[in-house]
Amino acid sequence: MVIILEIAKITFKGGMRDKVFITLLAVSILCFIILVPAISSLSMRQPREVSVGLSLSIISFVSLILTIFLGVNLVYRDMERRFAHPVISMPVSREAFILGKFLGLSGIIGSGVAILSAFSLIGITIASRLYQSSIPMSYENFIAAVFFEFIALIIVASASILFSSFSTNLFLPLFATVGVYIIGNVTQAVMDYINSPHGTKLPSPSIYLSKTAYYIFPNLTALDFKFNAIYSLPTSPAYMLTVLSYAILYIIIVLGISVLIFRRRELL
Amino acid sequence: MNTAIKTEGLSKTYKGKKGKHVDALKDLNLDVQKGEVFGFLGPNGAGKTTTIKLLMGLIYPTSGEFYINGIAGTSLSYKKMAGYLSENPSFYDYLTGEELLSFVGRTFKMSADAILEGSDRLLKLLDLYDARKRPIKGYSKGMVQRLGLAQCLIHDPDILILDEPMSGLDPIGRILVRDIILDLKSKGKCVFMSTHILNDIETICDRVGIIVKGELRLVESIRDIMAKGIKGYLLTFNTISGHMANFFKTISEDIELTKDFSPDNSPSPLLVKGGKGGLFSTCIIKQEDLESVLSEVIKDKETSIQMIEPVRKGLEELFTEIANED
Numbered sequence A: 001m002v003i004i005l006e007i008a009k010i011t012f013k014g015g016m017r018d019k020v021f022i023t024l025l026a027v028s029i030l031c032f033i034i035l036v037p038a039i040s041s042l043s044m045r046q047p048r049e050v051s052v053g054l055s056l057s058i059i060s061f062v063s064l065i066l067t068i069f070l071g072v073n074l075v076y077r078d079m080e081r082r083f084a085h086p087v088i089s090m091p092v093s094r095e096a097f098i099l100g101k102f103l104g105l106s107g108i109i110g111s112g113v114a115i116l117s118a119f120s121l122i123g124i125t126i127a128s129r130l131y132q133s134s135i136p137m138s139y140e141n142f143i144a145a146v147f148f149e150f151i152a153l154i155i156v157a158s159a160s161i162l163f164s165s166f167s168t169n170l171f172l173p174l175f176a177t178v179g180v181y182i183i184g185n186v187t188q189a190v191m192d193y194i195n196s197p198h199g200t201k202l203p204s205p206s207i208y209l210s211k212t213a214y215y216i217f218p219n220l221t222a223l224d225f226k227f228n229a230i231y232s233l234p235t236s237p238a239y240m241l242t243v244l245s246y247a248i249l250y251i252i253i254v255l256g257i258s259v260l261i262f263r264r265r266e267l268l
Numbered sequence B: 001m002n003t004a005i006k007t008e009g010l011s012k013t014y015k016g017k018k019g020k021h022v023d024a025l026k027d028l029n030l031d032v033q034k035g036e037v038f039g040f041l042g043p044n045g046a047g048k049t050t051t052i053k054l055l056m057g058l059i060y061p062t063s064g065e066f067y068i069n070g071i072a073g074t075s076l077s078y079k080k081m082a083g084y085l086s087e088n089p090s091f092y093d094y095l096t097g098e099e100l101l102s103f104v105g106r107t108f109k110m111s112a113d114a115i116l117e118g119s120d121r122l123l124k125l126l127d128l129y130d131a132r133k134r135p136i137k138g139y140s141k142g143m144v145q146r147l148g149l150a151q152c153l154i155h156d157p158d159i160l161i162l163d164e165p166m167s168g169l170d171p172i173g174r175i176l177v178r179d180i181i182l183d184l185k186s187k188g189k190c191v192f193m194s195t196h197i198l199n200d201i202e203t204i205c206d207r208v209g210i211i212v213k214g215e216l217r218l219v220e221s222i223r224d225i226m227a228k229g230i231k232g233y234l235l236t237f238n239t240i241s242g243h244m245a246n247f248f249k250t251i252s253e254d255i256e257l258t259k260d261f262s263p264d265n266s267p268s269p270l271l272v273k274g275g276k277g278g279l280f281s282t283c284i285i286k287q288e289d290l291e292s293v294l295s296e297v298i299k300d301k302e303t304s305i306q307m308i309e310p311v312r313k314g315l316e317e318l319f320t321e322i323a324n325e326d
């Protein structure tokens, strides 16, 4: 356990000292403080809704880029540049290495999302002060939305670890991780379509394929609470708990497979 | 239980693309004792790095097994007793030298005090103290190599497995590494080091193994290599009589005599006192003739010996011979 935390700390440091990470965060912070209030004030009627929507979109876009970039960079590069070799030559099990990497990565993603959210709240506050909105701001909903954004991203991060655990080139984990994010965001819609009256007319192989994809890929739509945050709609805690358990189970399975693969991997 | 590293039929075949297989290591059986400095010698591509990566659990054997301090290589715990320096060490380059050592120390579950003490001592010893707060990214190759040595020593392991520890170092760095290894030897540590550079091996190592094309061709102690390698003795005389000269003639037809030495020319022109402007005469005799020559010399009042030096086949010559076999 100590060792897992050590690996996590080292990984976290690597992310925090990454120039791309720092630059991206700095640029986004400027966006929140200047751009978001400016754009939101253009929509005179719903500045708060627009600013929340805009902020959440920026947070999810920027942190997605960070996740994919850092996920692939921090794990794949460990193999490529043989940073993992001295670590594995110490009494560090392969599973500790994978778990440590995942924890460290989650830590960076969490910090990124937290920093972005904090600054976006400043922008949102500025925007809501400019013009009064009809619906009051729900901070709980905002926090729930960014929290589940974070959970969705660590699922993506676990996928990037899985692909990095066996790939010997950069592009496979990179594109596969982006693929997981995209597919994870559409399987729910596809599934809803299949279950609709139109869907029954589809050829059975494509139904079969869609269903398989639905069960294999993470259902990221379920983790999307942006709508509730924008319109301050109530969210059921029971539903959130179900979704959270689903996410944790999914991550455990993906990391388990990564460990099985990485155990057999030769560090040449 | 005096074996530090034991391998039994250790073999490794790399599976390449298009079914191309490389038998990098074939049936390695090795016993390295505790407290021994073992030189694992071989030309490039002989399988040294492959062996060491197998021992460190970075790659897995195709067949065979190994034990470190009696613990099977399939368990993780043997790594606690070992320190490893790779051929081209590469560490998280965003860390500083000091941070790397403290990461390693904590991974080996050392106390904070012990880490601080060890880290300072090693950074000073390896001349990295001034660079300790700089990221490894900015280190030169030699500095990374020295930091590599620091990170494998910090937890004071009983067994050191060093892959080409001398390569990439300047002469001063090499002397430093040599002294560190000699110090480890004096502390009773086991050092298993691979190298294709033979400088200093005679002084550092107790025993060497020579591996060529994945096969271990020879394992022998340096002392035995030195003793067996003696081809003869070079005798240097202060004065030499005609009688002695003739005696040399009787021992062997093909005795090598230095150019001015002629047994027919008696008294020998070399029967000259050594010293200012004087000549020394030298000759090389076979190992088995040493005793008879010496007893002759003692009897002969006109002959006096200044020096007897063994003439041997060095490690270098032996290595080249074995490497070029078949």
Ligand SMILES: Nc1ncnc2c1ncn2[C@@H]1O[C@H](COP(=O)(O)OP(=O)(O)O)[C@@H](O)[C@H]1O
Pocket (backbone or CB within 6 Å): A268, B014, B015, B016, B022, B023, B024, B042, B043, B044, B045, B046, B047, B048, B049, B050, B051
């Ligand atoms: N990853 C690999 N894939 C295929 N062949 C390899 C690989 N690594 C090493 N080899 C081959 O295995 C043999 C032994 O290599 P190595 O152990 O690195 O030798 P040494 O360290 O003695 O120079 C060489 O023929 C080398 O080409």
Ligand SMILES: [Mg+2]
Pocket (backbone or CB within 6 Å): B045, B048, B049, B050, B087
């Ligand atoms: Mg090598």
